[in-house]
Amino acid sequence: MKKIAIVVPASSVLQAIADPQYCFEAVNMFLEQSGRAPIFNITLVAEYRDTHLGGGSFTVHADRFLDDKTQYDLVIVPALFGNMPDAVEKNRKLIPWIKDQYNNGAEVASLCVGAFLLAATGLVDGKKCSTHWGFQDQFKDMFPEVDLQDGHIVTEEQGIYSSGGATSYWNLLLHLVEKYVDRETAIITSKYFAVDFHRQSQSVFMLFKGQKTHGDDLIIQAQQYIENNVSARLNVDEISEKLALGRRSFERRFRQATKNSVLEYIHRVKIEAAKKSFENTKKGISEVMMDVGYNDLKAFRTTFRKITGLTPVDYRNRYNKMA
Secondary structure, X not given: OEEEEEEOOOOEOOHHHHHHHHHHHHHHHHXXXXXXXXXXXXXXXXXXXXXXXXXXXXXXXXXXXXOOOOOOOXXXXXXXXXXXXXXXXXOOOHHHHHHHHHHOOOEEEEOHHHHHHHHHOOOOEOOEEOOOHHHHHHHHHHOOOEEEOOOEOEEEEOOEEXXXXXXXXXXXXXXXXXXXXXXHHHHHHHHHOOOOOOOOEOHHHOOOOOOOOOOOXXXXXXXXXXXXXXXXXXXXXXXXXXXXXXXXXXXXXXXXXXXXXXHHHHHHHHHHHHHHHHHHOOOOHHHHHHHXXXXXXXXXHHHHHHHHOOOHHHHHHHHOOOO
């Protein structure tokens, strides 16, 4: 029997507590239906007996508390909600409990922005970690010592798991079912919950807005110039000259501020514009390509797929409002 603890943080997402409980209970049901013994024992662990979530609309009753001496095989850290620094601070007392569980042999899995609470333990310092694509810049600022994997759905290193944003944590839950039970049961579970098994990237869902909270006014000017000239064939020398900065100094400051190289930023802005065009117009691939400043169809397709995970045709077919 695998002992699973789902921690119940204050300021957390109710579904990220209920979904893993539902998933592992369903797996037990599948096993019993096939004549096998259930494998998971699921416990809700919290600082208090009752944790109020959803603005007080929901109350989660804990089974055990932080003085619980049970050693678990797996600890689930659900997604937090609201202001991340505040949410982490509210749950400081959970941190030593999670660390003790890991140091005594438990594996730990964070769901979505539960990665912020996981990272606050220090357990992923120097290790790979995933989180919601929309929180990646904030995560990097708060935990620069963590090797954040941009856009990844599931990350695993040394018994620590993390997942991408929102419902993509279901892919991590299926990964854990496959590991603890078997692949056949994981596939049955994916079909039962209608989850795309083994999806690898959040890229197709990502919206690129740029990182502009860094406070470097010259770099903000460069970002605005890039975003206002999507159709132009931009180059680094041209932009650095407009700012009266040497190229090396410009590139260093730009990466330090935005966490992207200048060329990466240019491509991401252009591809974001192309995505919006595919979503909202009837324009063909070549026309959109020209609109966003590319003149090589192969290069455009390659860059588009690298950033979004889909070809331009596949993206248009999936998301075009008039399709």
